[in-house]
Amino acid sequence: MISQLFNTVYIIELIAFFTACFLLDKKTGVWRLFIPFQFLILCVETAGWYAHFKLNTPIPFVFSFLTIISGVFYIYILSRSKELRAAKLRVWPFVVLFLIFAVADHFWLQELSEYINLTEAFGNVINGGIACYLFIIILKKEEIVNFLADEYFWFANGLLSYCLGTTVVYVFYQTLSKVNLYNNVNTFRAINTSLVVLFYGLL
Numbered sequence: 499m500i501s502q503l504f505n506t507v508y509i510i511e512l513i514a515f516f517t518a519c520f521l522l523d524k525k526t527g528v529w530r531l532f533i534p535f536q537f538l539i540l541c542v543e544t545a546g547w548y549a550h551f552k553l554n555t556p557i558p559f560v561f562s563f564l565t566i567i568s569g570v571f572y573i574y575i576l577s578r579s580k581e582l583r584a585a586k587l588r589v590w591p592f593v594v595l596f597l598i599f600a601v602a603d604h605f606w607l608q609e610l611s612e613y614i615n616l617t618e619a620f621g622n623v624i625n626g627g628i629a630c631y632l633f634i635i636i637l638k639k640e641e642i643v644n645f646l647a648d649e650y651f652w653f654a655n656g657l658l659s660y661c662l663g664t665t666v667v668y669v670f671y672q673t674l675s676k677v678n679l680y681n682n683v684n685t686f687r688a689i690n691t692s693l694v695v696l697f698y699g700l701l
Contacts, residue, residue, distance in 0.1 A: 505691075506691050506694075506695070507543075507690070507691055507694050508540075508543055510694060510695060510698050511536060511539055511540055511543065511694075511698075512540065513698075514532075514536050514698050515533070515536035515537060515539075515540055518530075518532045518533045518536055519533055527578075528575060528578045529575075529649070531571070531575070535567075535568075535571055538564065538567065539564065539568075542560050542561060542563075542564045545557065545560055546560055546561060558611065558612060558613040559611075561613055562604065562613055562614040562617070565600075565613075565614060565617055565618045565621065566596075566597070566600050566614075566617065568621070569596050569600075569617070569618070569621030569624070569625065570593055570596065570597070572621075572625045572657055573589050573592055573593055573596070573624065573625060573628065574589070574593075575653065576589075576625065576628045576629060576632060576650070576653075576654065576657070577589040577628075578650075579632060579650035579654075580650075581632055581635040581636060581650070582628070582631070582632055582635070584635075585631075585635060587628075587631070589628070592624050592628070595624070596617075596620065596621055596624055599616075599617060599620050600614060600617040600620075603616045603617045603620075604617070615668050616668075618664065618668070619664070619665050619668045619669075621661075622660075622661035622662070622664055622665045623661070623665065625657055625658075625661050626657075626658050626661040626662060626665075629654040629655075629657050629658040629661070630658065632650065632651075632654050633651075633654065633658075636648070636651060656696065656697040656698070656699070657697065659693065659696050659697065660693050660694070660696065660697040663689065663692075663693040663696075664690070664693060667689055667690065667693075
């Protein structure tokens with residue numbers, strides 16, 4: 499049963515947490531926030547596993563809470579790039595809009611006992627849009643850009659890939675469910691795992 503906890507995604511998140519602890523010192527600035535953020539992810543994943551497999555009581559609201567925190571966190575990290583700060587992009591309207599949608603999704607659009615997947619999809623659209631805007635600014639630069647040394651470029655790449663992938667998965671969730679029944683393969687989990695690997699690999 500413990501193997502259900504230590505799946506591929508959890509192991510990657512565990513590696514990311516310890517890597518962040520060792521590599522992200524005070525000089526890394528805003529990136530150091532990934533240490534408590536990754537710790538929160540591990541806590542939620544562990545709590546979700548314990549509730550589901552030990553207590554036989556799924557707790558989707560905990561994952562919904564993590565989705566809201568993640569959406570706001572990624573918006574904030576993107577906003578700290580020098581390109582978006584120079585462009586004077588105001589991100590607080592996106593945060594407010596995201597939070598309003600999350601509340602509406604939780605209380606009116608879906609059942610209280612369900613995971614707020616619509617909120618995750620909406621957050622993906624916002625973060626994906628901001629990431630694309632960052633790419634446009636970088637590509638319009640007249641000077642030569644060293645992409646290998648630009649941590650925000652790689653973060654935006656990973657985030658955009660993850661956002662696009664998970665949004666498509668949720669849009670075609672019903673179709674994937676039918677594929678699961680036909681092939682007896684958890685297609686959703688396989689795709690999600692691949693996206694998580696890609697996201698952390700580009701960080």
